[in-house]
Amino acid sequence: MNISSIVFKRFSRNRLSLVALAVVAAIIFVALFASVIAPINPTIIDVHNVLSPPSMAHPFGTDELGRDVLSRMIWGSRVSLKVGFVAVGLAIFMGTLIGSTAGFYGGKVDALLMRFVDIMLAFPTFFLILAVISVLEPSIYTIMVVIGFTGWMDVARLVRAEFLTLKERDFVVAARASGAGNLRMIFRHILPNALSPVFIAATFGVAGAILTESGLSFLGLGVQPPNPSWGNILTSGKDYIEVAWWLSLFPGLAILTTVLGYNLVGEGLRDALDPRLWETERR
């Protein structure tokens, strides 16, 4: 049995994580096929049905322009998916690059890069994100990049810690002795063995990025209307807080479910990938 099927077997032993994985898969499916699934065009304005409560025609009601909230949420799931994956991809790339450089070369390079990490961690992340968005134009692309560039520090620390222990291990020393160059050592021997904490961090990272995106869009600094996102539907929810509870309730539930899904998958992965737990089982 290969390693990935062992991991999956261990992962699926936890019912809750398995359910969470199904939920996450379903939401990704909805996002990919939004154009087919959404019952109504999400940007069609209907002046006769402004702020109408949930009904058969509009299960989640309509917003202040009479647009169908369910359809807007289905299209909004694309935003969460895109921002989550692109931002985390960027963060993983930067974190792995900086963490492996620091861990592999050590010494002054390590000290310098880790001070950089400390400095970045000192900023309240939301302040830093807001400052960058204020000088750029707010858009979905801006927030992808900004969330990525402010979210790599934990990954860098994880990867560095893995490198520090791995580079002393016998198989790495043996590779060095047989004449492997630095790049070969990093990419062929050390990095593949350092990836499991990165996977786990990435899963939690997607959850965090979706939360941040929704917060930014809520403040009007993320996805710009008329494009729908879960966060900017909630902005209308706040504006019409006294008359239209459905504008607040449903998009928030969507965010909660999605983020909870990724967090539980991350937790399941952590248990499945933790070698310490493997050993206790063998005993």
Next chain:
Amino acid sequence: MLPYIGKRLVMMIPLIFGITLITFSVVHLAPGGPVEVQTEMQLKASAQARENLRKLYGLDKPLHVQYLEWLKRFVKLDFGKSFVDGREVMKKIIERLPVTLTINILSLFLILITALPIGVLSATKRYSLFDKLSTIFVFVGFSTPTFWLALLLMILLGVNMGILPISGIQSIDVSEMGPLARLWDWSKHLILPVGISAFVGIAGLSRYSRSSMLEVIRQDYIRTARAKGLRESEVIFRHALRNALMPIVTILGLSVPGLIGGGVIFETIFAIPGMGQLFYSSAMSRDYPTIMGILVIGAILTLIGNLLADISYAVVDPRIRRENR
């Protein structure tokens, strides 16, 4: 103890320098300046007028000169004047700081008194119903968008039931109230903001104290304490709890940037005149001096939070002091 604190303070200096460098780069390396924002509404503003504005703000000088001048003033705690209303940035921040600090300190306190008992109880009664329920609470807490929770509670408690006010920190007629009524009014306004800013922290810290406690309970000295016949409550509270609390101090320090940054969203929602709201409005109007001032002060507050956490860690754990001497 003093040499340890002194050493930590010296270590902060390069970090603060780095913080100023990143703050300056973030604000200045991107396209689009305050002059463009001020003039984009007025098509008639001539090139000459723009040039004059740039000179007024010192934006015509080379970047490194601008940075050095800013740094020189920063050392004297002078962040210059706001682009928006021409007032001293430092004064604007100091006005806003008390509200933000009050809310953060209250919510840290709330986090401590709720999360610790939850964590300790679920560790000592592992796999019990309480443990399972609190684990669910932790995951839901981590995954809840706080601004959404704020909206729901505003609808429920403010709009539908009318129990709590939903914006600001005082009522309009506050000047006519006696001191007690004023305190009551103030508390009612703070319940939702403090509760909501503590919410995520409670989830995080109770999870953390649970695993910290589980870690300690497995140790030999706990087995020894049990073996010599101590009552379970004595084992937990005298022997286990103290050791489990130590790493939690660090986590509290690390939660400072999250609390300060989170202020942006809920201060905006609840219309609380704190640092987060000031930062949001400065970011919207590209008020560079204020943005830079708040970024630097926010980061320095974080460093101070970490420092306090490390010092209290060293106070409770003599091993740390000796290692770092």
